[in-house]
Structures are given as C-alpha cells and as structure tokens.
Amino acid sequence: MKQLIKDAVINGLEQCRASGLLSGEGCPDFVVEVPNHSDHGDFAVNVAMMLAKAERKAPRQIAEILLQQLQSSQGPWQRIEIAGPGFINFFLKPICWYGLLADIYRQGEHYGRGTLGAGRKVQVEFVSANPTGPLHIGHGRGAATGDAVASVLQEAGFDVQREYYINDAGNQMDTLGRSIFLRYQQLCGRDVEFPADCYQGDYIRDEAQIILDREGERFLRMEEGEAIRWFACHGGEAIRRGIDADLQQFGVHFDNWYSEQSLYDRNLVAEGIEALKEGGHIYEQDGAQWFRTTAFGDDKDRVLVRSNGATTYFASDVAYHREKYQRGFDTVIDVWGADHHGYVPRMKAVLSALKRDPEDLQIILVQLVNLLRDGVQVAMSTRSGTFVTLKEVLDEVGRDACRFFFLMRRSDSQLDFDLELAKKQSTENPVYYVQYAHARVCSINRNAAEAGLTLPGADQVDLGKLELAEELALAKMLERYPQVICGAAQHFEPHRLTFYVQELAAQFHSYYNQYRVIVDDRATTLARLYLVNAIRIVIQNGLRVLGVSAPEQM
RNA sequence: GCGCAAUUAGCUCAGCUGGAUAGAGCGUUGGCCUCCGGAGCCAAAGGUCACAAGUUCGAAUCUUGUAUUGCGCGCCA
Numbered sequence: 001m002k003q004l005i006k007d008a009v010i011n012g013l014e015q016c017r018a019s020g021l022l023s024g025e026g027c028p029d030f031v032v033e034v035p036n037h038s039d040h041g042d043f044a045v046n047v048a049m050m051l052a053k054a055e056r057k058a059p060r061q062i063a064e065i066l067l068q069q070l071q072s073s074q075g076p077w078q079r080i081e082i083a084g085p086g087f088i089n090f091f092l093k094p095i096c097w098y099g100l101l102a103d104i105y106r107q108g109e110h111y112g113r114g115t116l117g118a119g120r121k122v123q124v125e126f127v128s129a130n131p132t133g134p135l136h137i138g139h140g141r142g143a144a145t146g147d148a149v150a151s152v153l154q155e156a157g158f159d160v161q162r163e164y165y166i167n168d169a170g171n172q173m174d175t176l177g178r179s180i181f182l183r184y185q186q187l188c189g190r191d192v193e194f195p196a197d198c199y200q201g202d203y204i205r206d207e208a209q210i211i212l213d214r215e216g217e218r219f220l221r222m223e224e225g226e227a228i229r230w231f232a233c234h235g236g237e238a239i240r241r242g243i244d245a246d247l248q249q250f251g252v253h254f255d256n257w258y259s260e261q262s263l264y265d266r267n268l269v270a271e272g273i274e275a276l277k278e279g280g281h282i283y284e285q286d287g288a289q290w291f292r293t294t295a296f297g298d299d300k301d302r303v304l305v306r307s308n309g310a311t312t313y314f315a316s317d318v319a320y321h322r323e324k325y326q327r328g329f330d331t332v333i334d335v336w337g338a339d340h341h342g343y344v345p346r347m348k349a350v351l352s353a354l355k356r357d358p359e360d361l362q363i364i365l366v367q368l369v370n371l372l373r374d375g376v377q378v379a380m381s382t383r384s385g386t387f388v389t390l391k392e393v394l395d396e397v398g399r400d401a402c403r404f405f406f407l408m409r410r411s412d413s414q415l416d417f418d419l420e421l422a423k424k425q426s427t428e429n430p431v432y433y434v435q436y437a438h439a440r441v442c443s444i445n446r447n448a449a450e451a452g453l454t455l456p457g458a459d460q461v462d463l464g465k466l467e468l469a470e471e472l473a474l475a476k477m478l479e480r481y482p483q484v485i486c487g488a489a490q491h492f493e494p495h496r497l498t499f500y501v502q503e504l505a506a507q508f509h510s511y512y513n514q515y516r517v518i519v520d521d522r523a524t525t526l527a528r529l530y531l532v533n534a535i536r537i538v539i540q541n542g543l544r545v546l547g548v549s550a551p552e553q554m
Numbered sequence: 555g556c557g558c559a560a561u562u563a564g565c566u567c568a569g570c571u572g573g574a575u576a577g578a579g580c581g582u583u584g585g586c587c588u589c590c591g592g593a594g595c596c597a598a599a600g601g602u603c604a605c606a607a608g609u610u611c612g613a614a615u616c617u618u619g620u621a622u623u624g625c626g627c628g629c630c631a
Contacts, residue, residue, distance in 0.1 A: 029571095031571065031572095031573080033570090033571085033573075034570095035573085035574075036569095036573090036574075036575085036576085036577090037574075037575075039574095039575095040574065044573080044574085046573065046612095049573085049611055049612075050611090052611060053611080058611095059611065083574075084573085084574045085573085085574075085611065085612070086611080087573075087574070130631075167631070169631095170630085170631050171630085171631075172630095172631055286629075287629085288629050289629095290629090299556075299557065299627070300627080302629095303628085303629045304629095305629085306629040307629060308629075310629085312628095312629070312630080312631085313630075313631050338558095338559080338624095338625070338626095339625060339626070340625095340626085341557095341558055341559070341625070341626065342557075342558070342625080342626040342627060343626090344558085345557090345558090365558095365559085367559095367624095367625095368625095408566095408567080408568095408579095409566085409567065409568085410567090410568080412559070412560085413560085413567070413568095414560090414566095414624085415566095416566070429593095430579070432593055433579095433593075433594085435593090436591085436593055436594075437594095439591080439593095440590085440591065440594085443590065443591055444590050444591095445590095446590090447590045448590080451590095483570090484570095487570060490570095491570080493570095495568085496568090496570085499568060499569095499578080502578080502579085503578080506578085509594055509595065510594095510595065510596085512590080512594080512595085513586090513592090513594065513595040513596080514595080514596090516589075516590060517590060518590055519590095553591095554591085554593070
C-alpha cells in the first residue's frame with residue numbers, strides 16, 4: 001500500500017517536470033508514513049519539504065502543484081490534501097482496507113508471514129546457562145526473548161535454528177562434581193567440611209541423595225579425583241535434563257544442544273586458534289597466547305591460551321562461533337545477559353579476524369530481572385543458593401503470564417518482576433486482557449452459531465455495511481500486522497509485537513463495548529462477524545509468535 | 555580512570571527511516587451492567603522528553619559537551 005502511494009507520487013513528480021511545472025531532477029528519498037493522527041489521513045508524504053531547496057519554492061507551493069497532478073490521475077484515494085508545513089495527506093477509500101481482510105482469511109495462521117528472510121539461515125543461541133544449577137528467573141527472560149526472536153524471524157521468512165550452548169568444559173564442572181560428592185559424603189555420615197566456593201543450593205544435596213539411593217556408598221572407596229569426575233559428569237547431565245524439563249514447561253524447545261566439551265573432543269578449539277594464527281592475529285607474551293582484538297576496536301588484547309597451557313573460555317567461544325558459520329548460518333544471534341556487554345567487542349573482533357562481516361553476529365542483551373516479592377527485592381546468587389527458579393515462577397503464575405510479562409519491555413530495559421503482583425491475575429497482568437479479547441470473539445461466535453449464523457466468507461459479505469469509523473480503524477490496524485512482524489524481525493525486538501496485540505485488543509474491547517456484533521440486520525451482523533473474526537485470527541497469530549496461548553474460553 | 559547503556563506523566567515503560575497536537579498500563583478522580591462474558595468500557599487530571607549547544611524546512615529521535623544512574627573493565631567461567 002505504501003509502495004503504491006510512493007509510485008504514484010514519483011509518477012506525478014515526473015509528469016510535473018515533463019510539463020515544466022517543476023524544474024529540478026532526480027527524486028529525493030522521501031518517506032511515505034502513517035501519521036499519528038487520523039485527521040492527517042492514512043498516509044503522509046514529505047516530498048514537497050524535501051524538494052523546497054532544489055526547486056527554490058515554498059514547500060506548500062510545490063505540494064500544490066503535485067496535488068493538482070495527482071488529483072487528475074486515478075488512484076485508490078478518496079481525497080488528497082495539503083497540511084502543516086507541506087505534507088501531502090492521502091485519504092484512502094474504505095474498500096482498500098476492507099478488501100485486505102480477505103487476505104487474513106485466505107492465509108489464516110500464515111497471515112503475517114513475510115519474505116524478508118528469503119529462506120536465509122539464522123541461528124538463535126539463547127539461555128545457555130551453565131549446567132551447574134536449575135534455571136532462575138533471569139534465565140526465563142532470556143528464554144522468552146530468544147524464543148520470541150526466533151519465532152518472529154521464522155514468521156519473517158528466515159530459516160531458524162534454536163540452539164543451547166552447554167558450558168560443560170570449565171572448572172565449574174569440577175566444582176559441581178566436588179559439591180555433589182561432598183554432600184554425598186555427608187549423607188553417608190562422614191563429617192566433611194562444605195566450603196563456601198561450592199554450590200550451596202539444596203538441589204546439590206537432592207542430587208547427591210538420588211545418586212546415593214541408586215548407586216549406594218561405593219564412591220566412598222573410590223579415588224577422590226575419579227569420584228569427582230564421575231559426579232561432575234552425572235550431576236551435570238542430571239541438571240541439564242532438569243533444565244530441559246523446565247524449558248519444556250515454559251514451552252521452549254531447542255533444535256540443538258551444543259556441548260562445549262565437544263569442541264575439544266573434535267580439536268576445534270586448537271583449529272580456531274590456528275586459524276587466527278594464520279591471519280597473524282596471535283602473539284605470545286609472558287608465556288601466554290594473545291589474540292590482538294585491539295586491532296578490531298577492543299579495549300585490550302585477550303588471552304586464548306594461558307601460560308599454564310589451559311585454554312580460556314574465550315578460546316572455545318572463538319571455536320564455537322567459527323564453527324557456527326561453517327554450519328552455514330548467514331546470521332548468528334546470541335542472547336546474553338546485559339552484564340556481559342563488555343564481551344561484545346571481542347566477539348565482533350573474532351568475526352573481523354575471520355574475515356566475516358561483524359554484522360553477521362547480532363548480540364541481544366537482556367537486562368537481568370529485578371525480582372521482587374511484595375515489593376521487597378529478592379537477592380539472587382547461584383553460589384549462595386538464594387534464588388527463585390524459573391520453575392517456581394512457572395508453577396505460581398503460569399506459562400502465559402510469565403512469557404508475556406518478560407516480553408513487555410524491550411530486552412535491554414530493566415524489568416521489575418513482582419511475584420505477588422504477577423500472581424494476582426488482575427489488570428496488572430495484561431496477558432489476560434489480550435487473551436480475553438480472543439475469547440470474546442469466540443464467545444460471540446458461539447452466540448452467532450446458536451442464532452443459526454455461520455461465519456461468512458469474503459464473497460458473502462457486504463463490506464459496505466462496515467460504515468463505522470471504529471470498524472475502519474480496526475481494519476487498518478489489522479493491515480499493519482505484517483509490518484509489525486517485519487519490523488520486529490529486522491530489529492530483533494519482539495516487544496513490538498507485545499505492544500501491538502495489546503493495542504489491537506484495546507481497540508477491539510472498545511468497539512465491543514460500544515456496539516453489538518449480532519444485531520437485527522443480518523447483513524450488518526455478517527459483516528461485523530467477518531471483521532471481528534479477522535481480529536481473532538490476528539490476535540491468535542500474534543500470541544502464537546510470542547509463545548502465549550489463545551484460549552477460546554477463560 | 556576508561557568503556558558500554560540508560561535518563562520521556564506520580565510509578566513502570568512504548569515511541570519505527572528525523573515529521574504535524576509526545577502515547578499506553580498502573581495509580582488518582584468521576585461515570586457505565588435490562589445489553590453478544592464487567593477479567594471489560596468511557597471521561598478527567600497528569601510533560602521544560604535530564605541539561606546546554608549544534609546539524610535543518612522540521613529533533614524525544616542525529617552530533618558534541620555536562621550531570622545523574624546502572625553495568626563492564628582477570629592468564630575466571
């Protein structure tokens with residue numbers, strides 16, 4: 001629709017020049033936009049203001065000349081006018097909007113799908129929490145965000161893979177093994193000290209108990225190093241399965257779980273370092289191997305291999321990201337906690353060193369969640385063991401409310417999550433507001449069916465019966481949906497969709513409260529059923545992308 | 555100290571590629587159920603878009619500076 005207006009304006013401009021009304025050449029890169037106020041029409045064009053200098057004429061004067069030209073030709077508009085400093089405002093015929101409703105029915109659950117991605121391969125890596133403890137509420141926000149970004153990209157036509165990176169190679173796994181082993185020994189009655197740098201959470205003791213029940217006391221006789229390795233391996237896998245179960249409950253499904261250890265097993269870490277070395281990006285100092293990330297804008301160079309021979313976490317990240325592109329992804333998206341923002345330059349440096357466009361790596365920073373209970377901040381730390389898990393929150397407030405809540409802000413904005421507030425299920429929790437709009441249409445449909453009315457098809461509707469300003473506004477709102485998806489995908493901002501469905505629901509509730517859908521006049525009833533069910537489809541689609549259900553009854 | 559981000563209504567936040575009179579929710583105040591589901595709707599009040607310069611037809615949006623807040627700055631993961 002926008003393009004149609006743009007073409008018409010360009011065409012009109014050329015004709016004005018051909019007839020000598022305007023001089024100048026070339027066409028400025030003007031904008032067709034949707035004005036904030038409906039008084040300003042459906043679309044506004046700023047071309048006259050941009051031409052003012054080149055034409056040496058007042059913007060309104062240029063607009064007047066263009067207006068004459070446009071009015072003499074055919075177009076989908078009802079009227080065109082000049083306003084403000086020189087905007088040309090287009091008012092379209094209602095049928096232009098109502099005609100688009102047929103697309104929504106024709107495409108159904110596919111309405112909103114775009115071709116922006118053109119099938120290009122994108123990977124979204126998110127959560128990737130260390131398998132040393134259960135997911136907490138902060139991971140939940142990352143999970144909701146990553147999953148929604150992936151879904152939005154899918155809707156926009158990208159070929160998306162969701163991946164979870166398991167940090168199963170560091171010394172934290174050793175700490176995990178030791179922690180469980182110590183609890184195990186305590187459960188066996190041994191008087192051993194449990195140091196502060198071990199994981200304190202109750203789940204450690206639970207895991208130890210499970211192992212004790214299943215395996216008995218045989219590990220007491222095992223050499224300590226060997227026992228710790230066993231506990232690390234089995235404990236890590238058990239915790240990973242627990243994480244997976246929590247994510248399942250949250251409705252998040254990964255296509256791939258990627259082990260950091262596997263990078264070492266396949267020698268990819270050494271290969272990654274070698275690749276950087278070949279590019280001349282590595283030097284040795286104080287017995288360590290350094291990657292010259294400062295050559296690509298980082299603050300300081302980074303160590304890949306320590307003087308004791310151990311590789312750093314960054315080294316496996318180099319290998320990991322290098323391997324992602326070898327797997328054929330055009331764009332790779334990492335979802336990180338915002339406290340890791342200092343790592344962005346060095347990861348971008350990896351791409352530059354590997355001769356990849358740094359834009360091929362997009363990093364979404366998610367602010368940590370500020371968890372409150374009755375307005376009082378809950379301190380969270382994995383080490384101290386005082387954290388609220390994602391599962392606890394899910395059990396309390398439910399999946400839909402939880403996901404919607406996480407997606408109500410842009411990801412790099414702080415989020416206050418008050419558990420008591422979220423549990424109230426009152427107006428503070430807007431997910432019900434949106435779901436209710438959907439359920440209301442379904443309720444209308446049930447009533448319509450009882451009255452012997454069936455949902456009309458596009459060819460059975462007299463669109464002329466939709467003559468209310470509110471109905472036209474709703475139709476326009478529905479037309480915007482695919483653009484919202486597209487914008488959210490381009491900017492990796494799923495919160496745009498959250499805002500959109502809320503706005504659409506609000507507009508529907510308002511309409512519903514003011515007018516009745518089922519009225520005496522059959523043709524009007526059918527037309528309104530046609531409209532509100534298009535709304536239902538769009539709300540359902542929007543919620544599905546956000547990972548929230550659209551119940552028919554509440 | 556250096557770097558990154560933020561600063562918009564009483565509170566929490568949107569604001570698209572620079573566009574016309576800056577929006578929403580909550581809270582406050584006052585209304586709306588004989589009526590398809592009141593988990594809803596309507597109305598009112600509420601603003602120096604942190605501050606100051608600059609860029610231009612036009613700035614909450616772009617540039618620079620200042621202030622405040624948060625985060626990051628290891629041969630940790």
